Amino acid sequence: MSQNKIRYKATIAGKSYTIIGSRPEVHLKMVAETVDEQMRQIESLSKDLDPERRAVLAAVNAVSDQLEMQIKMMEMQNQLDELELKLKEIQE
Numbered sequence: 001m002s003q004n005k006i007r008y009k010a011t012i013a014g015k016s017y018t019i020i021g022s023r024p025e026v027h028l029k030m031v032a033e034t035v036d037e038q039m040r041q042i043e044s045l046s047k048d049l050d051p052e053r054r055a056v057l058a059a060v061n062a063v064s065d066q067l068e069m070q071i072k073m074m075e076m077q078n079q080l081d082e083l084e085l086k087l088k089e090i091q092e
Contacts, residue, residue, distance in 0.1 A: 008032070013039040013051060038062075 008019045010032030019028050038058045042049065049057070 010036075012036045013043075013054070035062075
């Protein structure tokens with residue numbers, strides 16, 4: 001299983017990290033760039049926050065975005081289910 005994992009070296013908030021994952025390198029790069037961007041945005045808004053607090057806020061933002069997307073996916077699945085039911089009713 002470890003043969004599917006890749007190592008990606010990234011710089012986030014001025015520090016070097018090695019990210020190990022099974023996603024393609026382009027995905028890991030986009031993730032690292034997004035986290036770095038969010039950290040810089042948080043720093044520009046609240047310069048008095050230490051790096052650990054900025055990282056926690058970035059994590060909170062990421063989880064919030066993830067939950068919002070999950071809600072949207074569930075809503076879309078419900079709409080799809082309703083449309084499939086209507087289509088089935090029309091076909092009968």
